[in-house]
Amino acid sequence: MTGSPVWHPFTQHGLQEPIPQVISASGAHIHCADGRTLLDGISSWWVITHGHCEPRIAAAIADQAGRLDQLIFAGYTHAPAEQLARSLVRLTPTGLTRVFYSDSGSTAVEVALKMALGHWHNRGEPRHRIVVMEHSYHGDTIGTMSVGERGAFNRAYAPLLFDVATVPFPLAGQEQATLDALERLCAGPEKPAAFIVEPLVLGSGGMLFYGPHLLAEMVRICRAHDVLFIADEVMTGWGRTGGLFAFDQVDVSPDILCLAKGLTGGAIPLAVTMASDRIFDSHYSPDRADMFFHSSSFTANPIACAAANANIAIWDEGGVTDRIDALGAALDAGLARLSRDSRFANPRRMGAIAAVDLIVPDAGYLSTVAPRLRAHFLEHGLLLRPLGNTIYAMPPYCTTAAQVDHIFATIGEAAGIVAG
Numbered sequence: 001m002t003g004s005p006v007w008h009p010f011t012q013h014g015l016q017e018p019i020p021q022v023i024s025a026s027g028a029h030i031h032c033a034d035g036r037t038l039l040d041g042i043s044s045w046w047v048i049t050h051g052h053c054e055p056r057i058a059a060a061i062a063d064q065a066g067r068l069d070q071l072i073f074a075g076y077t078h079a080p081a082e083q084l085a086r087s088l089v090r091l092t093p094t095g096l097t098r099v100f101y102s103d104s105g106s107t108a109v110e111v112a113l114k115m116a117l118g119h120w121h122n123r124g125e126p127r128h129r130i131v132v133m134e135h136s137y138h139g140d141t142i143g144t145m146s147v148g149e150r151g152a153f154n155r156a157y158a159p160l161l162f163d164v165a166t167v168p169f170p171l172a173g174q175e176q177a178t179l180d181a182l183e184r185l186c187a188g189p190e191k192p193a194a195f196i197v198e199p200l201v202l203g204s205g206g207m208l209f210y211g212p213h214l215l216a217e218m219v220r221i222c223r224a225h226d227v228l229f230i231a232d233e234v235m236t237g238w239g240r241t242g243g244l245f246a247f248d249q250v251d252v253s254p255d256i257l258c259l260a261k262g263l264t265g266g267a268i269p270l271a272v273t274m275a276s277d278r279i280f281d282s283h284y285s286p287d288r289a290d291m292f293f294h295s296s297s298f299t300a301n302p303i304a305c306a307a308a309n310a311n312i313a314i315w316d317e318g319g320v321t322d323r324i325d326a327l328g329a330a331l332d333a334g335l336a337r338l339s340r341d342s343r344f345a346n347p348r349r350m351g352a353i354a355a356v357d358l359i360v361p362d363a364g365y366l367s368t369v370a371p372r373l374r375a376h377f378l379e380h381g382l383l384l385r386p387l388g389n390t391i392y393a394m395p396p397y398c399t400t401a402a403q404v405d406h407i408f409a410t411i412g413e414a415a416g417i418v419a420g
Contacts, residue, residue, distance in 0.1 A: 017371060020378070025052035028399045030383065041377075041384045041393045041407050046203070046235050047266030050314055051398035057265045057310040064306035073101065073299040080305035087312045088272060091244060093253035096274040100292070101300035105234035105260035106139030108271035109196070111294055112230045112256045113143045115275055116194040119228065119282040122290050127193035130162075131185050131227070133178075134169040135205030136198055138232050147196050149205060152366055165192065169202065170210045179217055186225035194228035194256075199246035200350060203235045207355035207392045209348055212249040219252040228255040228279075234271070238262030239324050239397065242351035244315065255279060265311040270304035323397040324352050330401040331393060334408030343415040355392035358415055363389045369418055376414045382407060 008019065021033040028051060030038050040048065050057070064080060071078050085099040100115075102108050113130065120127040130147055137153070138144040145154040146161040154161065165185050170178040185192060199215050202208040222229040231254035236246040238261065243249060247257070256279060260271035283292045298304075314320065331354035335347040338356050347356045360369050367388040377384040384391065384407070391414075393407050 015371060017375070018378070027051040028396050028403055036381065038378070038381055038383045039395075039399075039403055039406065041382050041395050043266065043394050043396050044383070045385075046240070046394055047261040048396045049238050049262040049265050049311070050320070051396045054265055054267070054310075054314070056314060057267045057307050060306045060310035061268065061303055064303045068302045070298070070301060070303075074295055078300070078302050078305075080302045080309055081300040084305045084308050084312070087309065088259075088274060091312070091315075092257060092259075092274055093245070093247045095253045095276045096257050097277050098275045098280040100273045100275070100294075101305075102271045102273065102294075103269050103296055103298055104139075104271050105232075105258065106141045106144045107296065108234060108258035108260050108273045109138045109147070109230075109232055110141055110143045111273040112196070112232075112258050113147065113194070114294055115256055115273065115279055115283075115292065116228045116230065118292060119279050120193050122282045122285070125191075127191055129165060129190055129192040131165045131167065131182065131192045131195040133197050133202070134166055135202050135208060136196075137202070137204035138196065138198075139234075153204075169205075169208060170214050175210070175214050178214065179221065182218055182221050186221055186227045191225070192227050194230050195222050196230040196232060198232050199236050200241050200249070201236050201246070201353060204387065206387055206390045207348070207353060209350050215246070216250040216252050219250070219254065223252075230254060230256045230258070232258045234258055234260045238311075239320060240351050240353055240394065242324060242328070243321070263311065264304055264307035265314070267311075268304045268307045270301070270308055320397060326401070327352050327395070327397055327399055327404070330399075330404035333401070334393070334404055334411075337408055338412060341412060341415065352397060353392065353394050355390055356411070358386075358389045358391055358418065360389050360418065372418050373414050376417050377410060380410045380413070382410050384411075 022030050023033050024031045028040055030040050032038065068078060081101065088099050089097055100111055102111055132147045135149050137148045142160050145157060147164055167178050167181040200210060219229050231247060233245055237259050247254065255276050257274040264270050283290055328349065328351060331349050335349055335354055335356060338344045339347045343359055345357045345359055362368050365388045369389050370386045373386045391411055
């Protein structure tokens with residue numbers, strides 16, 4: 001063996017790309033062992049919201065670590081988890097009254113799928129079919145790969161995946177086709193158990209946007225046919241789409257909601273799956289066979305819950321949405337610059353997410369352009385990770401207009417480097 005024994009995620013080590021060692025971080029910056037400082041343009045994979053090493057969250061972690069670090073959550077409870085659950089019920093869409101803890105976005109979605117299937121099983125209506133949206137991504141565990149887009153992400157694992165029904169992504173001008181497809185599936189003879197979707201933004205599918213009206217209509221179709229609606233807000237939650245949650249932009253609520261990433265401000269892993277009383281009640285019984293069979297050793301870890309409580313305190317004190325609005329204005333200015341460049345197409349923004357497509361013959365997630373772009377960004381002090389030829393920025397909310405300007409100036413320069 002040569003070099004580090006670490007096997008990195010979503011990394012082809014055979015390309016022998018440099019892997020910087022990071023020693024510290026603060027605000028919108030990460031600091032490398034070789035003396036370089038990088039501007040974190042993607043919030044370290046969409047998790048950091050207020051900034052790296054946010055002092056109030058760091059203090060809450062340190063305080064909790066000295067009092068209660070870990071506790072079995074089957075049959076026991078603790079104050080940080082109780083406080084967080086009550087806060088989440090207060091903040092999330094109406095009707096989500098039950099909070100189930102897990103460790104990551106993937107597990108939050110796995111929990112949601114199991115809740116949906118368990119709900120119908122315990123009601124004596126065994127439904128097994130899940131409806132998904134084209135180009136979606138919900139994680140890398142078996143269930144989440146099954147409900148995500150099939151392709152490079154999961155081709156090797158196809159024998160393990162279960163079949164799903166798919167509605168087309170709502171392209172501009174073709175939204176009705178999506179609604180009609182969902183209507184047919186929900187009204188069909190094989191009644192689905194649930195429809196799962198990333199609200200307003202499909203992240204790994206290419207930062208694809210659609211409008212709040214369509215989201216509301218999809219929920220209403222599911223309601224009309226008694227199909228559970230699962231909202232995967234692992235990425236879209238905690239301000240990314242402008243409001244606290246994507247569902248704040250509509251007047252309806254999902255039956256099940258998945259949250260992670262920004263739940264702790266990005267400081268430490270934690271996830272929740274929230275459900276309505278209806279879902280909880282279908283598992284509530286004197287028969288132990290009807291209980292919800294899911295857990296992990298670190299369910300509701302007290303330190304992670306303390307970090308999430310500190311994150312919510314920051315939201316409660318106000319000012320976060322103002323910072324997101326200011327960041328959005330800076331992102332708009334950057335996109336306006338690229339919109340005048342014929343090498344780019346489809347500039348788009350929602351909340352604190354901005355994206356643009358670089359026009360190249362070699363497109364798609366496995367495009368050879370992506371590694372060249374990453375190398376250029378790293379060379380110019382930026383952490384950006386394009387999705388194939390789609391370049392996006394999703395920086396922490398503390399990022400300044402000048403820093404955003406640097407991001408887009410470097411993206412503009414990258415087009416020339418790649419084309420050359």
